[in-house]
Amino acid sequence: MNKQVEIKRRRIIELLSSGEFYSGEIIGQHLGITRAAVSKHIRSLNDLGLDIYSVTGRGYKLANDVQLLQPEKIKKYMSGDMSNQIDVLNIVTSTNDFIKQNIERLNSGDVCIAEAQTAGRGRQGREWVSPFGCNLYFSMYWQFDQGYKVLSGLSLLVGIALCQSLEKLGIDGLALKWPNDIYFNNRKLAGILVEIEGQMDSACDCIIGIGLNIAMPEDVDGIDQPWIDLKQITEKNIDKNRLVGTLTETLMSLIPIFEQEGLASFLSYWARRDLFINKQVDLTMGKKLISGYCRGIGENGELLIEHNGQLNSYHGGEISVRAR
């Protein structure tokens, strides 16, 4: 999107986020544009999932509170010596794409977050529904010098970092679903999409994408599985900027440990939150179906399934609890 349009829409949201009514005329004066242009921007923002309504004679108002992402607030929640670059965007196709497009100028630990994604991606080619201002759409860049071989298990580590970050904000009762989802009460709260670019043996570029449901609009469509958001889990008002700061800091401290030692020191944390541990499960790998008892994960992030007394490990596929 054109930078000027992006700035104008951001400014409109900033004005409306005060919770007050603003007339088209006043908004137009703030932005130096006509009322008709204001109304066009408001329509586009509504199309992106932002609920702005208008009342004749009073103007526009946001139906729900929107807390905007703000780099200076995020930095307040990170220790002073951290120099990560944090790109905060209003609207982007996908934060993972933004990282890929800017990879040349990025350093390990740099982050992109957005208020909305127009082409958010989930695993296995699924869409990741990304309405404006409601959720977290976060991507971090990391370069792994040892190449692909250190990467099995990375998405599990990212799930652990997200889970720890939420726990630091007082949210308990979370479960980890292999390989990379966070659940609460058997419903999906967050998903992780790690994308990799580079050669087999040389350094490779990783894009760590995290989508977390914070306060989905009530009329959201397009999600094809049971889901939950933080608003349903906790009465606490989650500060998104604090969450981003905490998550960035947690990833920055855990990834170097993972680079040195793999998942070894995280296995007990996973085991305590494993959604399927000791349950009868089905693992679908393409057309293949493997059934047995889930026995947790191994040191390389592989899923362990016991069948007829034999323990086997699996590196890919989708796991579900066996229907009775």
Ligand code: BTN
């Ligand atoms: C999944 O569970 O299917 C993974 C979802 C990952 C979604 C995040 S949102 C931020 C980043 N940008 C994307 O386009 N996808 C990831």
